[in-house]
Amino acid sequence: MPTTGDTESGHALEAAWREHWSRLLALLVARYRRLDLAEDGLGDAFAAAAQHWPTEGVPANPPAWLLTAARRRVTDRLRAEAVAARKEPLLVVDADLSHRAQQPRAGTGEEIPDERLRLVLLCAHPALSPESSSMLTLRLVIGLTVPDIARLFLARDSAVAARITRAKRRIVATGMPFALPARQDLAARVNRVADVAYLSFTAGYVPGPGADLFRADLAGEALRLLRVVREVTEPTPTVDLVLALTLLQHSRRDARVDPRTGDLVLLPDQDRSRWHRAEITEALDLLAPYLEAPPAPGAGGVRLLEALIAAEHALALTAHQTRWDRIADYYDQLERLTGSPVVRLNRAVAVAEAQGPAAGLALLDGLPPGGDPHRLPAVRAELLARCGRVEAAAAAYDEAIALCRNEVERVHLEQRAQQLHREGR
Amino acid sequence: MKYLLLMYGDESVWEEGTPEEQQAWLAAHDRFDAAVRQRARMLGGEALAGSATSTMLAPQDGGGRREVTEGPFAETVEQLGGYYVVEAADLDLMIELCHELPDYYRLEIRPIVEFDPEGP
Numbered sequence: 001m002p003t004t005g006d007t008e009s010g011h012a013l014e015a016a017w018r019e020h021w022s023r024l025l026a027l028l029v030a031r032y033r034r035l036d037l038a039e040d041g042l043g044d045a046f047a048a049a050a051q052h053w054p055t056e057g058v059p060a061n062p063p064a065w066l067l068t069a070a071r072r073r074v075t076d077r078l079r080a081e082a083v084a085a086r087k088e089p090l091l092v093v094d095a096d097l098s099h100r101a102q103q104p105r106a107g108t109g110e111e112i113p114d115e116r117l118r119l120v121l122l123c124a125h126p127a128l129s130p131e132s133s134s135m136l137t138l139r140l141v142i143g144l145t146v147p148d149i150a151r152l153f154l155a156r157d158s159a160v161a162a163r164i165t166r167a168k169r170r171i172v173a174t175g176m177p178f179a180l181p182a183r184q185d186l187a188a189r190v191n192r193v194a195d196v197a198y199l200s201f202t203a204g205y206v207p208g209p210g211a212d213l214f215r216a217d218l219a220g221e222a223l224r225l226l227r228v229v230r231e232v233t234e235p236t237p238t239v240d241l242v243l244a245l246t247l248l249q250h251s252r253r254d255a256r257v258d259p260r261t262g263d264l265v266l267l268p269d270q271d272r273s274r275w276h277r278a279e280i281t282e283a284l285d286l287l288a289p290y291l292e293a294p295p296a297p298g299a300g301g302v303r304l305l306e307a308l309i310a311a312e313h314a315l316a317l318t319a320h321q322t323r324w325d326r327i328a329d330y331y332d333q334l335e336r337l338t339g340s341p342v343v344r345l346n347r348a349v350a351v352a353e354a355q356g357p358a359a360g361l362a363l364l365d366g367l368p369p370g371g372d373p374h375r376l377p378a379v380r381a382e383l384l385a386r387c388g389r390v391e392a393a394a395a396a397y398d399e400a401i402a403l404c405r406n407e408v409e410r411v412h413l414e415q416r417a418q419q420l421h422r423e424g425r
Numbered sequence: 426m427k428y429l430l431l432m433y434g435d436e437s438v439w440e441e442g443t444p445e446e447q448q449a450w451l452a453a454h455d456r457f458d459a460a461v462r463q464r465a466r467m468l469g470g471e472a473l474a475g476s477a478t479s480t481m482l483a484p485q486d487g488g489g490r491r492e493v494t495e496g497p498f499a500e501t502v503e504q505l506g507g508y509y510v511v512e513a514a515d516l517d518l519m520i521e522l523c524h525e526l527p528d529y530y531r532l533e534i535r536p537i538v539e540f541d542p543e544g545p
Contacts, residue, residue: 127516174536175426177515185517 009053012062017046020063021143022228026115028070029178035168037074039140045069116141117232118178120225124192125176132167133196134203139164141228142221152221153203191238193229197222201246219250240286241303247283248310251276257408264412268319280314287311305334324353341368345379357386374403378413385420393420427468427537428519430509432530435502436475450527457525461511465518470509503531510537 021042028038045066059065123137135153138144144152150160170176181189201222226243233239255270257263265271290304309330316322331347334340344367352360361383369376381396397417404410439447461467482491497504513519516534523532 174534175428175513175516175519177517179515179517181517182521 007054009058012058013046013049013053016049016062016066017143018224020066022116022119022141024063024067024070025140025143026119027067028074029119030115031071032074032078033178034074035140035171037077038070041070041074041077042066044073116228118180120193120229120232121181121186121189122171122176122178124189124196125171126189126192127174127176128167128170130196130199132163132170133192134200135160135164136167137193137196137225138200138221142225144221152200186233187236190229190233190236194226194236194239194242197225197229198242198246200225201250219246219253222246223250237290237300238303241290241300241307244283244286245303245307245310247279247286248307248314251279251283251314262408264408266412267313268322270319272317275314283307283314284311302334302337305330305337309334322353324350328354342375345376348383349379352383352386357383361387372404374400374405374409374413377403381413382416385416390420390423426515427510427512427539428516429535429537430470430511430519430523431505431533431535432507432509432526433503433533434506434527434530436504436506438529439506453525453527457509457522460522460525461509461513465511465513465522468510468512470507470511472507473505476504506530 024045025038025042028042029035032038048069049062049066053059120137120141123140124133128136135149138149138152139146146161146164147157149164150157153160180186201219223243223246226239226246229239230243252267252270252275254276255272255274256265258265287304287307309327312323312327312330328347328350331343331350335343335347344363348360348363348367351363361380364376364380364383367376377396377400381393381400384390384393384396394417397413397420401410401413401417404413439450442450458467476497479495479497481494481496483494484491511519511522513522519534523534526532
């Protein structure tokens with residue numbers, strides 16, 4: 001991300017980066033068929049803007065300025081390479097698209113597929129691994145730098161840089177086209193983009209090892225990608241539902257951590273006035289059509305149920321008003337669709353709220369651990385405590401604390417265990 | 426781009442297939458061939474004799490003549506059964522053409538490196 005001062009040019013640069021990076025990159029790729037040169041050239045153009053705009057003023061048309069600067073840079077590089085007589089393999093581009101990219105932007109009329117869509121779909125090609133897809137998408141479509149991406153994925157810069165370079169080389173070497181896939185493959189590819197966005201989003205919210213509970217910035221970038229996809233394609237249920245789901249989860253970011261202590265604040269204790277209401281409203285609007293006509297079974301059904309659960313929480317004005325019976329019912333449907341032990345665990349929590357802790361505990365019997373290893377003993381400890389089985393609860397808390405690798409969550413578990421100890425005396 | 430298309434499968438599937446099934450598989454190869462001729466270029470391809478006919482030549486430690494042994498390396502069920510060489514516009518077209526081939530194959534698409542005759 002370009003550095004931004006509190007200046008007009010800084011804001012203009014930031015806005016240009018957010019709004020135009022992917023479109024400009026897509027135009028450069030379409031014209032020059034070289035992912036590497038397009039990316040370097042655009043990066044150089046932004047660097048030049050950061051240098052020139054503060055002194056010379058913000059140009060009247062920032063994206064046009066950036067495109068011209070990037071083209072000049074790419075042309076210089078191509079000329080230098082031509083002198084060296086090197087022949088690089090080219091990205092496969094529709095002849096038609098390559099031609100059009102060299103013309104001024106056509107007016108309205110026939111439907112013109114957005115170059116950004118081709119870029120997004122290229123990054124989501126099924127012949128790339130999901131992780132490579134995510135990193136490449138954040139780099140090429142969102143325009144994050146390698147150190148940004150490394151920070152978000154808790155990986156080393158060099159590892160991420162190597163991964164992205166390999167993915168770009170693979171795109172060129174295998175002949176993946178910078179083109180729209182056949183109609184029957186398009187929806188599947190767009191849905192993969194949604195999955196890539198959701199992977200990035202959850203990478204931001206799953207507490208990793210270390211001190212940070214979650215990384216809202218990565219989640220925010222994933223939301224931005226979903227908005228780009230919705231802007232450039234016909235909406236699909238998967239994209240709509242993933243966007244709704246991520247908006248609902250993201251809307252609670254400010255309330256998840258106690259601003260004074262940095263401690264984790266669980267859903268029932270969150271200050272609901274700190275939830276982002278506009279995002280909740282947007283998500284509920286997105287969900288509305290699918291309540292009338294649910295999507296076909298498959299991934300869409302899973303996302304719908306996950307979004308409906310998040311929506312029930314968002315609709316409850318206080319924790320007390322949460323309709324746990326409906327949430328338990330959604331989890332029941334979700335468990336039948338996925339067979340996931342993580343879903344079963346969440347269902348047990350909802351059932352405990354709706355029907356009492358004993359009913360929840362019954363659902364935990366014989367459950368294999370899934371997801372975070374400390375989650376199952378932590379939930380069992382809580383439910384045992386509510387049943388008044390203090391000794392069993394204390395043992396389960398000890399087990400959970402030993403398995404927990406996130407510092408903020410471990411502090412929370414230790415506090416619960418001490419509280420239980422005091423009450424038990 | 427030129428691609429090598431490798432077809433892996435359980436050899437017993439062909440051997441144990443009914444004459445009707447074998448006819449259907451051959452027809453699938455014909456459809457693939459026709460689709461390639463229409464939308465890409467067929468540069469070659471052959472069916473291979475069973476993996477029991479394979480002969481391996483293993484390199485020797487410290488050099489010297491390779492040792493000749495029987496059979497393929499891996500004791501896997503899936504064996505390379507044949508290949509095609511196709512020139513196609515891009516990977517997606519190759520993938521689409523592959524949908525014509527008999528469904529018991531696992532397919533591998535590998536680009537063929539083309540050396541620039543004027544290059545270094």
